[in-house]
């Protein structure tokens with residue numbers, strides 16, 4: 001498993017070692033000891049989530065506030081997404097910048113999104129299955145987010161505007177500079 005820090009400090013790209021044989025493939029999708037050794041983070045995941053989406057869906061940009069902040073280890077089991085992590089750490093030299101990468105059911109890549117970031121993804125293929133581990137439990141009252149098309153963030157979601165599908169909640173998210 002290779003773990004590489006992105007230009008956003010504390011945000012890592014992960015490529016598992018995949019073993020193939022006549023039957024198919026095998027890989028460790030998470031190994032706590034290796035993860036901690038290679039990132040120097042102390043992390044303890046408490047919740048696993050999974051969602052399915054069709055092409056055109058954009059989920060995000062989400063985070064939980066305060067004591068309910070979450071780090072996430074995200075991957076795609078089937079299909080293809082553009083995954084996006086936005087640095088919202090006020091004291092960070094990369095505040096407001098984002099990192100994006102393609103995660104697919106074939107490349108098996110993962111992204112570790114630390115606490116203090118907003119996270120979202122656009123779905124580039126039908127029947128996409130997205131899975132992620134969180135280091136803090138879901139707390140509805142702590143949910144917050146930034147609208148996906150915030151001009152300050154200027155994220156290329158790799159979709160045509162007219163094919164984008166959002167939840168009602170995501171349609172009314174704030175701009176980053178309104179969040180304060």
Ligand SMILES: Cc1cn([C@H]2C[C@H](O)[C@@H](COP(=O)(O)OP(=O)(O)O[C@H]3O[C@@H](C)C(=O)[C@@H](O)[C@H]3O)O2)c(=O)[nH]c1=O
Pocket residue numbers: 049051059060061062063072119120121137138167169
């Ligand atoms: C996130 C979440 C949702 N739910 C429920 C609430 C709601 O009824 C239903 C769907 O929730 P949402 O619309 O918030 O799902 P979704 O838009 O997929 O939310 C997710 O988006 C990505 C980008 C993230 O980074 C995640 O942390 C999470 O915010 O599932 C839980 O029960 N537990 C959870 O952890």
